[in-house]
Amino acid sequence: MAQRFRGEWTHKVDAKGRVSVPAPFRRVLESVQGWQSGDPVQLVVVLDQDERPCLNVYTTDEIDQIDDLIASLPRFAREREALSTRLASGAEHVTLDENGRFGLTKEMRAKAGIEGQAVFAGLIDSFQIWSPEGYEEKKARMADWIKEERDPNDLFELLYAAQQKYLG
Amino acid sequence: MAQRFRGEWTHKVDAKGRVSVPAPFRRVLESVQGWQSGDPVQLVVVLDQDERPCLNVYTTDEIDQIDDLIASLPRFAREREALSTRLASGAEHVTLDENGRFGLTKEMRAKAGIEGQAVFAGLIDSFQIWSPEGYEEKKARMADWIKEERDPNDLFELLYAAQQKYLG
DNA sequence: TTGTCTCCCATGTGCGCCCATGCTATCCCT
DNA sequence: AGGGATAGCATGGGCGCACATGGGAGACAA
Numbered sequence: 281m282a283q284r285f286r287g288e289w290t291h292k293v294d295a296k297g298r299v300s301v302p303a304p305f306r307r308v309l310e311s312v313q314g315w316q317s318g319d320p321v322q323l324v325v326v327l328d329q330d331e332r333p334c335l336n337v338y339t340t341d342e343i344d345q346i347d348d349l350i351a352s353l354p355r356f357a358r359e360r361e362a363l364s365t366r367l368a369s370g371a372e373h374v375t376l377d378e379n380g381r382f383g384l385t386k387e388m389r390a391k392a393g394i395e396g397q398a399v400f401a402g403l404i405d406s407f408q409i410w411s412p413e414g415y416e417e418k419k420a421r422m423a424d425w426i427k428e429e430r431d432p433n434d435l436f437e438l439l440y441a442a443q444q445k446y447l448g
Numbered sequence: 449m450a451q452r453f454r455g456e457w458t459h460k461v462d463a464k465g466r467v468s469v470p471a472p473f474r475r476v477l478e479s480v481q482g483w484q485s486g487d488p489v490q491l492v493v494v495l496d497q498d499e500r501p502c503l504n505v506y507t508t509d510e511i512d513q514i515d516d517l518i519a520s521l522p523r524f525a526r527e528r529e530a531l532s533t534r535l536a537s538g539a540e541h542v543t544l545d546e547n548g549r550f551g552l553t554k555e556m557r558a559k560a561g562i563e564g565q566a567v568f569a570g571l572i573d574s575f576q577i578w579s580p581e582g583y584e585e586k587k588a589r590m591a592d593w594i595k596e597e598r599d600p601n602d603l604f605e606l607l608y609a610a611q612q613k614y615l616g
Numbered sequence: 617t618t619g620t621c622t623c624c625c626a627t628g629t630g631c632g633c634c635c636a637t638g639c640t641a642t643c644c645c646t
Numbered sequence: 647a648g649g650g651a652t653a654g655c656a657t658g659g660g661c662g663c664a665c666a667t668g669g670g671a672g673a674c675a676a
Contacts, residue, residue: 291656291657292656292657294657294658294659295658295659296630296631296632296658296659298657300655300656300657302655302656303654303655303656324454329604331591346607347452347572349607349611350572350607351572351573352611352614353610353611353614354614355514355517356497357610357614358593359597359606359607359610359613360610361571361590362590362593362594362606363606363607363610364571364572365569365571365586365587365590366590366594367572368452368453368454368455368569368570368571368572369454369455369456369569369570369571369587370456371454371455371570372454372455373451373452373454373455373472375632377632377633377634378633378634379634379655379656379657380655380656381656381657383631383632387456446608459666459667460666460667462667462668462669463668463669464620464621464622464669465620465621466621466667468665468666468667470665470666471664471665471666545622545623545624546623546624547624547665547666547667548665548666549666549667551620551621551622553620553621554620
């Protein structure tokens, strides 16, 4: 089992809009199919599907899987275009420089509300980038949601329910 | 896996009706079967099948697949004729100049409502060209549609649902 | 001619590539 | 255990090239 994205880091956004991807995350990005030492490290940055002010980042393997799902839909289906618009138009293919950095475009920064600092938060098979304030708020909301959704308090119960829902 | 069309760019339409194809899109267009460095870059521009004011652009590989798809439909099916009409009559085979530009005919510009600026929007294996206003409207519609369609919260849920619908 | 499209050449700017710096944590040797 | 060397990492900055855009000259049609 490949390593996964775990942990939180806060990094600076420099004058050119560049951010360093946390080194442990780079290790994961390097673990994709076919990557070799020396190859440029690649990733895909996607605006949040729920229009929250944050960016979702995927490995190329992960995004290939999503692309394949979409490609499996009928070519002119409305769903296909709607999903592609979200997952492709609001996205960007990026390669890291030799220091493990990449540039966030002005639009991306604006939509994610990111200025001087960016929080990198691992989500197992992807990670997110938030402004420090946005991230605090998200964490609070998630905690609330978990409390509402489940009584009483067991995360594993939630996981089990989700499994039932999607895997039958 | 080849790179795919991702991201949004807004480029100018010059006095002669020319537009620059975003460089990352050119890279994808170059990735078609048999292309070599130095070869002219080719693409196919098609008027929208739903008669929206936009242009759909495909790689030559992709258009071949669509042609095959149409050929596989029953010869007298209405869908077949409708699709062929759009894809043949309202389509144009184009090669880029050495700066990565091509000329939009007056007719194309008129039908897509494009004047001073053109928005290029990636859709994984094709991309679209819109006027800035038209594109904003489309995105709003797509967002509305997604909101209606899915209960309550995850875009990927919608993706799974679409798969169920089409693939059983 | 006039208008339209195509092939070149020109230009400025922004982004990506590369080199540099300082910090920290780890390891190794004494 | 302590101290010094070292390697990995976050961050800064400079420079050059690729890219977006403008315009001129020629080709072809009306």
